[in-house]
Amino acid sequence: MLRTLIMTVGVVAAAAALGFGAVYFMSEARLRDAARGSAFDAAIPSDAASLERGRHIARTRGCFGCHGQQLEGKDFGEQWDWPERAVAPNLAAYARAHDAATMEAAIRQGIGADGRALMAMPSFNFTRLTDDDTAALIAFLRSAPVTKSDLPEAKLGWSVRFDLARGAETTMTDWVRAVPALRVDAAAEPERARGEYLAMTMCNECHGLDVRGQMLFGPPTPDLAMVAAISRADFERLITTGVGVGVGGRELGLMGLVAPDRFPALTSEEIDALYAYLVSLAGEPAAPDVFWRPAP
Ligand code: HEC
Ligand code: HEC
Known part of the structure; x- marks a missing residue:
């Protein structure tokens, strides 16, 4: 009886160890399935x-x-x-x-x-x-x-x-890998291209990889095409103070925390470009079938 019990416990423990081992091994394999692209060899400036x-x-x-x-x-x-x-x-x-x-x-x-x-x-x-x-x-x-x-x-x-x-x-x-490519042609539309670059390296952390809204995790964030509904002055106030301008009727939570830490440092040319780009999204349909914004 005692022997059977000890054996059962032993088998269960061994199976559990194997299971954890397999999970560990497979998760490490996923993490290591990440080959670097070509090595970055740009000169690092010092001026x-x-x-x-x-x-x-x-x-x-x-x-x-x-x-x-x-x-x-x-x-x-x-x-x-x-x-x-x-x-x-x-x-x-x-x-x-x-x-x-x-x-x-x-x-x-x-x-x-x-x-x-x-x-x-x-x-x-x-x-x-x-x-x-x-x-x-x-x-x-x-x-x-x-x-x-x-x-x-x-x-x-x-x-x-x-x-x-x-x-x-x-x-x-x-x-x-899922981040969309930049689309605006910088030669033809330099300001909108600058704005796209800023949006796609600042706002897409939270507003979806294409800045058209995100519902996968954390507080849901609006499609930034909504900026078309606010003035340039209200936009600047919103992103530099983190205090909402009442457009979506939202109390700002996370946005209110990050905005005053990051965006007061933007130059007014950067804010112009960002505003021009976001306003221009208003007429464009947003991709419906992306993982960070599942179909409702
Ligand atoms: C760290 C996450 C984060 C980043 C980065 C971020 N936002 Fe937000 N933003 C949010 C969240 C979350 C909300 C929804 C309200 C809330 O919970 O604060 C929001 C709301 C907004 C709103 C709606 C405000 C309202 O009154 O309804 C605007 C406009 C906005 N963000 C613009 C931007 C712009 C432009 C950038 C880039 C310069 C940006 N956000 C970067 C998280 C972020
Ligand atoms: C939302 C929070 C967040 C922001 C914003 C952020 N980081 Fe990180 N970073 C982390 C965390 C958390 C880690 C630890 C690794 C992990 O958990 O993925 C990390 C790790 C790193 C690492 C070490 C990676 C390694 O393990 O070898 C570097 C380098 C780094 N960050 C650079 C930056 C730089 C540069 C910026 C600004 C451009 C930045 N991070 C912005 C949260 C952040």
């Missing part, structure tokens, strides 16, 4: 204007919001129950420890220094950054003073591993 440009990119793209105002890193701990524990690394320290190609792979391709796909870093928001802007960003991060910080280990969690293993979860490289 003052490029460093300032890099700081501007970091500020307006939210690096400070998630990686800390001193770029010292941030533990998202309990705030995000997914992927169990997200920890944004100390970026100033990271920039000194890694070469430009490794940094570019993390920023634009969603691949970490260990060769595994990232899960929580929004590289899809940065994948359309130009080589010049990426090089300036890397230059700035390397020049930023390192503030010491004590960060815990990031954790992936079994439920995410299980979803990865059965193909029910996406990695950052999947998201990066």
